[in-house]
Amino acid sequence: MxxxxxxxxxxxxxxxxxxxxxxxxxxxxxxxxxxxxxxxxxxxxxxxxxxxxxxxxxxxxxxxxxARRVALNRENIFIRDSYACQYCSNAAESIDHIIPKSKGGSHEWSNVVACCKKCNLLKADKLLNKTSLNLKIIPKIPExxxxxxxxxxxxxxxxxxxxxxxx
Ligand SMILES: [Zn+2]
Structure with missing residues (x-):
């Protein structure tokens, strides 16, 4: 509060x-x-x-x-991405690893975006170019x-x- x-x-x-x-x-x-x-x-x-x-x-x-480092966590990713899915702009409900962890993607600011349920299902465990989804921005570390x-x-x-x- x-x-x-x-x-x-x-x-x-x-x-x-x-x-x-x-x-x-x-x-x-x-x-x-x-x-x-x-x-x-x-x-x-x-x-x-x-x-x-x-x-x-x-x-x-x-x-x-x-010099303060922003912790990479769900809440801060949502704040960076304005609580909007970075594929379709709907309300975000989860976090997507752009390059899936299962394909060697890392857990870092440049590889995570806020994502809605629908896009998360479409994206699943695929690489971005194997889906119809496009990123609205290039995700970066907040500055x-x-x-x-x-x-x-x-x-x-x-x-x-x-x-x-x-x-
Ligand atoms: Zn979406």
């Missing part, structure tokens, strides 16, 4: 992480963030009432996110700010949207 969490932006305004209300207020009191948007929820702290930030920007630069999507999830707080320029 991401409700009440604060979207923390790096000093460059790149999305960085989500913070709990307690963490956000600790950052605020130690002057490590500037609040860009407040929520309606207030916490009483040190005798005063403070609004939990919805979005805040760090006052200093954190070097890290680009840029992808990992923030895996933190924020599929339904980000609407108040975060303008700050979530994802590449």
């Amino acid at each position: 991401n409700t009440h969490k604060t979207l923390i932006l790096n000093s460059t305004f790149q999305p960085l992480s989500l913070a709990t209300p307690q963490r956000a207020l600790a950052l605020l009191f130690s002057k490590k963030i500037n609040v860009l948007k407040e929520s309606d929820i207030k916490l009483r702290s040190v005798g005063q009432s403070v609004a939990i930030p919805k979005v805040a920007v760090l006052t200093y630069f954190v070097k890290a996110p680009y 840029g700010n992808f990992w923030i999507k895996t933190i924020i999830g599929n339904n980000p707080d609407p108040d975060w949207k303008e700050y979530l320029v994802l590449t």
Whole structure:
């Protein structure tokens, strides 16, 4: 559950992480963030009432996110492929190995795509050129700010949207 969490932006305004209300207020009191948007929820702290930030920007630069490796798992493949079958664009329900494992295909980002049930049945254990299916994109390892999507999830707080320029 991401409700009440604060979207923390790096000093460059790149999305960085989500913070709990307690963490956000600790950052605020130690002057490590500037609040860009407040929520309606207030916490009483040190005798005063403070609004939990919805979005805040760090006052200093954190070097890290680009080096973060995105785990190759079902959920992250679905996020990369926008929950759509990469053969027909219908809702994805499973993962397809483009070169089947039984034919030496490896389990890596370039060989896996989100896939619907129908295409999965058509594809079965065949090589792509032995089917009528075509890939819409060449699957790649996710880059840029992808990992923030895996933190924020599929339904980000609407108040975060303008700050979530994802590449
Ligand atoms: Zn499909």
